[in-house]
Amino acid sequence: MWLLPPRPLLLLVSLVASVLPAGAENVLRSSSLAACQDNSGFTASLFDVVYTPNNNTVAINMIATSSIEGHVLFDIAISAYGYEFIRTTLDPCKSNLPGLCPMTAGDMSNPFILPVADSAASQIPGIAYAFPDLDASVRIYINMTSGEQKGKRIACVEANISNGKTVDLVGVKWGTAAVAGLAIVASAIVSGLGFSNAASHVAANTLSLFGYFQAQAIIGLCGVPLPPVVASWTQDFQWSMGIIKVKFIQDILTWYQRATGGTPSTIFDSLHTVSVQVEKRSLVAPSLAVFGRAAVHHAASIVKRANITTFFGSYIVYGIQRVAFRAGIESTNLFMTGLTFFYIFFVLAAFCVTAFKGLCELAARLHWIKGDTFSDFRNGWLTVLKGVLFRVTLIGFPQMTILCLWELTQNDSPAEMVLAVFFLLGMIAVLGYAAFKVIRMARRSIALHRNPSYVLFSDPQALNKWGFLYVQFRASAYYFIIPVLGYTLVKSMFIALSQSNGTAQAVGLIIVEVAALITASVLRPWMDKSTNSFNIAICAMNFVNAIFLFVFTDVFGLPPLVIGVVGVVLWIANAAFSLILLIMLIVTTAIVLFTNNPDTRYQFMNDDRTSFMKSQTHFQTTNELEALGATARASGKFKPPMDLDDDDDGSEVSNPANMALPPSQTNSARTSMYSNPDHVPAMHAPSVRPRPSSSFRAPSPFMSSRAPSPYTASLSNSSQPNIHPAHPVGHKPSPSAPSAWQRGAGYE
Missing domain, CATH: 2.70.220 (Ganglioside M2 Activator Protein; Chain: A,)
Known part of the structure; x- marks a missing residue:
């Protein structure tokens, strides 16, 4: 023997x-x-x-x-x-x-x-x-x-x-994480310098790439038998789901589970006496029914898991347990590991924003930087901080929904069950409320100004606080965050609640991914053509991966060689695709950082958003709204907008003058405005957020269907004091004074 x-x-x-x-x-x-x-x-x-x-x-x-x-x-x-x-x-x-x-x-x-x-x-x-x-x-x-x-x-x-060679490499994990992290930081810095157009493009592409990394990790979390190369490749991206092993953190989590009435698994302490097998295509787990009571009792004392199959001390792990075992994490610590790193990332983001605020103030006092450098961020940093934390919540939503739902099926300890329910419902409620606010503001803007861009982009506090949900989309697709959140939640439910049925997971992912691909291709909701192409390509690759995953279930009885070849193809295709996306992001970020005016690299969106944002001297657009705004500012006829993020609608409802004129009255109003500039309706006073320009261009489509701008009158009679100025003409507010245009990096 x-x-x-x-x-x-x-x-x-x-x-x-x-x-x-x-x-x-x-x-x-x-x-x-x-x-x-x-x-x-x-x-x-x-x-x-x-x-x-x-x-x-x-x-x-x-x-x-x-x-x-x-x-x-x-x-x-x-x-x-x-x-x-x-x-x-x-x-x-x-x-x-x-x-x-x-x-x-x-x-x-x-x-x-x-x-x-x-x-x-x-x-x-x-x-x-x-x-x-x-x-x-x-x-x-x-x-x-x-x-x-x-x-x-x-x-x-x-x-x-095995020959000891693998594509599960520490260098790949650190490299992908570093590129994504540095690109987000770069977009925040560029936005703080005033180049909001370039910053929004870099941020949108970075977050789309991060979502693709999470989609790769989710493939590894499926309860489908995976070829070894696929299991190793998807393990490279588990960091994006917070599945990271740190020895002292694991010790703390084991102690916490014991202290809250749980029973930690000890599978890694038993490796010298037991064999653990990672489920793959050719390995079919035997049924627990044939093992006998003694084997099941012995296994329960070591693994305490429903989806680790035992056979006389030998264990077969699959799905989420497979990822935990390959990461060197006890299965009972997996949920708390993901939760801990989400919380660490949350606190770290808050600390970075606060620290940057302090460094800016210190540098200004010591005259290391000009007094007006990052002035908008320094004045409105609390609003920026709120936007950053909301963005972190959105990034961690796929991770926490999967782990929280999965924990509800595992019951590691009563305290962990409470945490799972709290974070699951809390994140759904927070993001749902934020989406509701965005839709409410956009509809109000359409009702008042026939353009969703006005309210979404003119109010700096709303932009910094809620902009993370809509700035990557065109203004008319403000609602698209709802399908995105629904897509994430449904996908997470398939992964977390169907661990024992890999075929159901694969079929569910095909349905979800094909719906996402069709929706993205038909609506094309992102801000411009290049961003749409970037995201549609990711949706297409996710759909192809779902097809490959269905092949791995072997429901068609394909020859084993076909399944093996498909596994290699999945690895090569996704490795090449990831490399292309990473190179594109690296090159784009480098150009943005080392270009004097990176906004010139991107065509301004045709939804008039730049007309409503705070004016920047480096913007060289020729929008009619900007020229009109420049004239209004020069004559001192400009005041900050009302707080359109206020929950109380009474001010707008009680002032019917704020409503857009019906079509039947539009011509008469336009005639009256041009013929008698002294009678410019007060209802239109704050209707635009223009930026200076030296030339005109043809009106945008929104201008033809919107009530006329009051600043048209000021072109012919700029001395009429119809609107009280926010500041005296020629007065420049100090950098430390509160600014009505507190824009920052909160939505990047």
Whole structure:
């Protein structure tokens, strides 16, 4: 029996390696031996085999139990990426294998080392040691050749082979996280300098890329058997879901669970006596019903999980548990790990905004910077802080909905259940309220000004506080945040609540992703053509990944080789796509940071949003609204807008003059305005937020359907004091004074 593991192992690698590239480090190993049939007469709770070609030895550490007595024949099947290379038989009596002719019942637990013949080692090409996440396995059927059970298959074991190479790399995790983080910071700095157009483009693309990273991580969280390369690739992006191992944090979370009445799992403390298998395409978990009460009771004391299948001390993890095990996190700590890092990110964002405010004030006092540098941020930093925290909540929404819903099915401890309910309902309520506010403001703007851009972009406090929900969309698609939140919530429910049914998850994801792709392609809700193309491409890739995931369920009974090839294609396609997106973002961010006027790189949106924002001297647009606003400001006929974010609508309702004129009265009002500038209706006083310009252009489509601007009158008679100025002409408010245009980086 001692030679049973190494002989199939060498047969496997001699064939599988022929399709793989050469590598530097030569090692092949198997860390699990799975039973592949019910009531198998041979099982192993620990199986660790390492082949080192440098000295041609195989080190074996195995804890196994055999109930087989008599003469047997080994039927060996060797496959790579689902393709069976060899199907052969081995008679232990003819091969002079000691202890196997005949086999005897008993336990085996002594580690040992076996030499490997040069003839066997020479059959292993160097390509076997370099290809990442080698998907190779050997399956051994043990058939009786004597006694009453002659000709009957009494055992089946399977070993997966790895060469130690993987695409689950720390460098990929740090690289993707660094690019996304630096791009967000860069957009905030550029916005603080006044280049809001460039900043909004960089921020929108960065957050879309971050959402794509989360979509990649979600694939790994599905309860579908994944090829090794797919499981490793998706593990690179689990940081975006807050699944990060830090030793002292894990110790604290284990203590917290015990202190709140929970029972932590100890699967990592038991690795020296048990074997943990990561579920893959060829590994079918046996039913718990055939294990017996003793096995189930023993497993419950170690794993305490419904979706870790046990077999005499050997465990098979899948779905969310698979991600936790590969990350080195106990399954009972997974929810609190994600929650902890979400909270850390939340606090860190608040600290960074506050610290930047303090540094700006200190630099201004010490004359390191000009007194008006970042003046808008310094005056309205509290509003900016609120917007940043809302944005963090939106980023963490997919992560927390999945983990909170999943925790409700796990019940790690009563306190953790309370936290799951609190954060789930709290985040849904906060984002739902924010979306309601945006829709309410946009509808008010349409009712008053026939243009949603006015209220959404003219009120700086509303822009900084709620702009994170709509600034990446065109003004007429202000409502699109509702489908985005609904898409995230439905997708999270499929992932968290259907862990035991991978097929249902795959079908659900196909439905969700095709709906997202069609909606994005038809509505094209983002701010401009390039941003729409960026996001539609991500939606298309997510849909393709959902198709691949459905293939992995093997509901069509496809040949194993097809499934193996699809796994490699998914990895290559997503790796190339991610690289392209990262390069685009890096180049764009670098150009924005090192260009004197980055706003000139982007065409201004055609929804008039720039006409309603705070005027910046570097804007060189030619909008009619801007020219009119420049004239109004020059004559001192401008005052800050009313607080359109106020929940009380009484002021607008009680003043019907604020309502747009009906079509039948538009011509007469326009005639009266132009013929008698002294009678400009007061209702239109704050109707635009123009910015200076030296030239005119044709009116936008919104101008043709909107009530005429009162500033038209001021073009012909700029001395009429119809509107009280906010400041005397020529007066420049100090940087420390409160500004009516407190715009910052809150929506980036």
